[in-house]
Amino acid sequence: MIRRRARRAGARALVAYALATLTVLPLLWLFVTVLKPADEMFRASLPSRVTFGNLSYVLTEMPLPRYLLNSALVSLVVTAFALLFHSMAAYALARLRFPGRNMIFSAILSTLLVSLPAILVPLFVVARELNMLDSYAGLIVPSIFNAFGIFLLRQYYLDFPRELEEAAELDGCGYLRLYWSIILPLSRPMLASLGVLFFLANWNAFLWPLTITRDPDLRVIQLGIAGLQGQYSSSWNYVLAASLIAAIPTMIVFFLGQKWLIESMKTTGLK
Amino acid sequence: MSGLARTAETAAAKAAAGARSARRRREAFAAYLFIAPDVIGLLMFVGLPMCLALGMAFFEVDGFGGYRFVGIDNFAKMTDDAMLWRSVGVTFAYVGGFVPLSFAVSLGLALLVREPFPGVGFVRMAFFLPNVISLVVAGVLWQFLLVDRRGAVPVLFRSIGLGNVSWLGDPRLALATLILISVWFLVGYQMLIFLAALKDIPQEYYDAAHIDGASTWQQFQYVTWPMLRPTSFFVAINSTVSAVTGLQAFDLVYVLTRGGPANSTSTLVFYIYQQAFTYNHYGYAAAMTAMVVGFLAMTTGLLFAATRGGRFDTATR
Numbered sequence: 001m002i003r004r005r006a007r008r009a010g011a012r013a014l015v016a017y018a019l020a021t022l023t024v025l026p027l028l029w030l031f032v033t034v035l036k037p038a039d040e041m042f043r044a045s046l047p048s049r050v051t052f053g054n055l056s057y058v059l060t061e062m063p064l065p066r067y068l069l070n071s072a073l074v075s076l077v078v079t080a081f082a083l084l085f086h087s088m089a090a091y092a093l094a095r096l097r098f099p100g101r102n103m104i105f106s107a108i109l110s111t112l113l114v115s116l117p118a119i120l121v122p123l124f125v126v127a128r129e130l131n132m133l134d135s136y137a138g139l140i141v142p143s144i145f146n147a148f149g150i151f152l153l154r155q156y157y158l159d160f161p162r163e164l165e166e167a168a169e170l171d172g173c174g175y176l177r178l179y180w181s182i183i184l185p186l187s188r189p190m191l192a193s194l195g196v197l198f199f200l201a202n203w204n205a206f207l208w209p210l211t212i213t214r215d216p217d218l219r220v221i222q223l224g225i226a227g228l229q230g231q232y233s234s235s236w237n238y239v240l241a242a243s244l245i246a247a248i249p250t251m252i253v254f255f256l257g258q259k260w261l262i263e264s265m266k267t268t269g270l271k
Numbered sequence: 272m273s274g275l276a277r278t279a280e281t282a283a284a285k286a287a288a289g290a291r292s293a294r295r296r297r298e299a300f301a302a303y304l305f306i307a308p309d310v311i312g313l314l315m316f317v318g319l320p321m322c323l324a325l326g327m328a329f330f331e332v333d334g335f336g337g338y339r340f341v342g343i344d345n346f347a348k349m350t351d352d353a354m355l356w357r358s359v360g361v362t363f364a365y366v367g368g369f370v371p372l373s374f375a376v377s378l379g380l381a382l383l384v385r386e387p388f389p390g391v392g393f394v395r396m397a398f399f400l401p402n403v404i405s406l407v408v409a410g411v412l413w414q415f416l417l418v419d420r421r422g423a424v425p426v427l428f429r430s431i432g433l434g435n436v437s438w439l440g441d442p443r444l445a446l447a448t449l450i451l452i453s454v455w456f457l458v459g460y461q462m463l464i465f466l467a468a469l470k471d472i473p474q475e476y477y478d479a480a481h482i483d484g485a486s487t488w489q490q491f492q493y494v495t496w497p498m499l500r501p502t503s504f505f506v507a508i509n510s511t512v513s514a515v516t517g518l519q520a521f522d523l524v525y526v527l528t529r530g531g532p533a534n535s536t537s538t539l540v541f542y543i544y545q546q547a548f549t550y551n552h553y554g555y556a557a558a559m560t561a562m563v564v565g566f567l568a569m570t571t572g573l574l575f576a577a578t579r580g581g582r583f584d585t586a587t588r
Binding site: 009012013015016017019020021023024026027029030033042044085086088089091092093096097098099101104108110111112113114115116117118119120121122123124125126141142144145146147150174175176179200203204206207210211222225226229236239240243246247250251253254258 | 295298299301302303305306308309310312313315316317318319320321323324327332380383384386388389390391393394396397398399400401403404405406407408411412413414415416418421422423426455459512513516517518520521522525526540543544547548553556557560563564567570571574575
């Protein structure tokens with residue numbers, strides 16, 4: 001009986017290993033292919049010699065560094081402002097009493113399912129009226145706001161004990177001080193995981209930058225790759241090298257942040 | 272009690288009440304300041320566009336922002352735009368393939384990696400990893416792997432005697448390919464949601480079922496499945512919405528097929544994008560956007576009704 005159960009667990013582990021390998025195989029394939037000379041791209045084998053030529057070509061002969069810099073700037077600024085604004089709103093919605101609180105929260109929550117492709121056209125018109133076309137502001141500002149972060153942080157703040165406020169009141173601590181020096185430090189794990197999510201979402205953003213920028217100097221990395229794909233459709237070595245360079249930061253951020261990320265997904269069951 | 276004492280008492284009570292209401296006002300004032308940036312931002316960049324979709328739908332808008340009122344012309348145009356209904360059909364087919372398939376696979380994977388075994392953390396991470404790269408990179412990568420005749424997948428298929436398959440070039444296959452790639456990309460995320468819900472099912476239920484002699488399948492049928500109902504509902508709604516209006520329905524299509532071949536992968540959101548930004552039919556695109564916003568409002572209503580006003584925390588646990 002016990003032996004049968006152990007054997008079954010062993011079989012399950014083997015199936016899991018096989019499926020996991022199959023899932024990451026395309027990514028490994030990308031990694032290996034980029035290190036191959038151009039004429040071996042389609043050969044299903046390890047490189048005959050490892051070359052960094054593809055990577056160095058796209059980094060030196062193409063404006064890839066500029067695209068990477070744009071992406072880094074936009075994602076970091078959006079993430080910083082989103083964390084600040086969402087934690088402020090969540091703090092008020094979870095810990096302060098004010099008229100209209102439930103109504104405002106419901107209104108915010110009702111936009112939870114609204115995604116960019118659904119409202120792209122009117123959002124573009126709004127951005128155009130605000131003179132945000134072809135600007136960093138246009139890339140950054142509309143990307144900051146989403147109900148999801150507010151919702152998650154509010155859930156988190158609801159679980160803080162009531163004594164926090166009482167202690168703060170005894171110390172003569174105002175709302176701003178309470179938020180800044182007690183609530184924020186306590187929410188570090190949640191902020192870290194949201195920070196990872198926001199950074200990834202903005203680094204990987206394609207549709208909004210595609211819609212709002214024409215200027216090549218404002219091009220973000222995902223646009224750069226899609227552009228290469230159109231321009232150099234036969235030069236797979238360059239397109240794939242650029243793709244790998246775009247993917248590496250996301251994987252690093254994921255490996256560093258996955259502990260918090262998975263923890264926060266577990267606590268909400270949402271994302 | 273003397274009159275004087277009573278007066279003093281009421282004065283003290285009044286002062287206390289005054290202090291309390293002053294504090295309450297200060298608290299409310301502080302709260303409004305705290306929520307102001309997000310509320311203004313959401314109104315501006317989510318609320319306003321949602322309303323604008325409906326407003327713009329009654330105008331013809333050119334590329335330079337010139338408006339001309341056309342009444343319900345845009346909506347009338349929608350009814351006999353064959354391409355629009357074609358793309359609605361594509362979206363339906365995409366939902367019909369993607370939602371059940373990703374549901375079954377992610378639940379299966381969650382059950383597979385539920386109990387710990389050596390390296391289970393790495394296995395879970397591996398399933399989630401595709402979700403971390405961008406849809407653009409995923410699209411480029413799969414396009415490379417599926418290149419006709421020379422790509423890794425066609426070569427593999429030929430070597431096992433299945434002939435030349437044009438995964439993205441055959442109008443009968445392209446959408447199915449798109450669905451498979453979407454599943455590969457998103458299944459890890461749904462798996463994590465299921466995994467969290469599975470963790471919350473009390474072990475005693477399984478012990479009891481085991482004592483009653485329930486088979487593995489019966490345990491799933493009578494314990495796991497009913498306990499997962501709220502989560503299953505949430506995953507199904509969420510994945511339907513994201514298949515219709517999510518980034519996956521645009522980015523992958525843009526990179527992999529541009530809606531082709533023969534418009535067989537032109538999803539609704541891709542078609543709307545093209546109408547607006549390729550052909551400058553902003554008003555018409557807004558009318559179609561209003562339809563999508565209507566779909567979202569209905570789905571949100573359904574989700575709220577089922578979760579008692581958006582209490583996802585209790586609903587999904």
